[in-house]
Amino acid sequence: MNKPMASNISTSLIISTYNRSDALELCVKSVLRQSLLPDEIIIADDGSKEDTGELIHQLAASSEVPIIHVWHEDLGFRLASIRNKAIAKASKEYIIQIDGDIVLHKDFVKDHVRFAKRGSFVTGSRVLIREDLTKKMLAEKNCIISIHDKGTKNTINGVHLPWLSPLLQHYRQWDVSYSRGCNMAFWKEDLLKVNGYNEAITGWGSEDHELVCRLINNGVRKRTIKFAGIVFHLHHELHGTDNLNNNRSILNETKVRKLTWCDKGIIQN
Structure with missing residues (x-):
């Protein structure tokens, strides 16, 4: 079994999901084969149907890591809300965040723990998995993948050379748009402060x-993890973008006014 290595950092791995239990199963399987296991796994469920809850129950029964299911009613795409509920539930000091259609490199958690530094948060990259390979992996329930497999894109993001990571940590440091919620890590206390x-x-x-912007405005440095913290993103159709203009307006206001706090966050008056 993959016992956690000695570390002064305790970790909560938050996995967001919505009605894609087959992908979530691969994701959690890839978590449970990590060279360094997280201290807890929290599934942030944006209102999935019963099959997702049943899967999580089955996975939790055989896992040496606690798996916690955080769910709210399906009232549309409310990723911010369910992630906040998961953050509030997290009992560990360092939060690593991924999506439920992500398959992890075996050293993903270890890389993030090694890279963690106070006063900063981390954003990583992803390798894209084409539709045909995604279907094959889901059918076979196979979470083992490498950049050499036919059907992967952006494979430079899957090269594992962690000794190079510190040299590239300032890559696009001030670019708010260069951040992906499917591969990020934060100190919980920094998230609570914003x-x-x-x-x-x-x-x-x-x-x-928008979260990244408020963290930076509050003095938390953005660091990029390259050649480590590797994830593979299963193919999916694009989500609807009906609210995108409104969301961008909120982001722009945060930038212009240099906001550090949102009124409708973990704490709501």
Whole structure:
């Protein structure tokens, strides 16, 4: 079994999901084969049907890591809200955040723990998995993948050379848009100081960039993890973008006014 290595950092791994239990199963399987396991796994469920809850129950029964299911009613795309609920539930000091259609490199958690530094948060990259390979992996329930497999894109993002990572940590440091919610890590205390995600942002888009902007405005440095913290993103159809203009307006206001706090976050009056 993959016992956690000695570390002064305790970790909560938050996985967001919505009605894609087959992908979530691969994701959690890839978590449970990590060279360094997280201390807890929290599934942030944006209102999935019963099959997702049943899967999580089955996975939790055989996992040496606690798996916690955080769910709310399906009232549309409310990723910011369910992530806030998961952040509030997290009992560990360092939060690593991924999506439920992500398959992890075996050293993903270890890389993030090694890279963690006070006063900063981390954003990573992803390798894209084409539709045909995604279907094959889901059918076979196979979470083992490499950049050499036919059907992967952006494969430079899957090269594992962690000794190079510190040299590239300032890559696009001030670019708010260069951040992906499917591969990020934060100190929980830093998230609480800015009140987490802005739940005024609903529908697809901008919730991760707006959070990043407030963290930077509050003095938390953005660091990029390259050649480590590797994830593979299963193919999916694009989400609807009906609210994208409104979400971008909220993001722009955060930039212009240099906001650090959102009223509709983890704490709401």
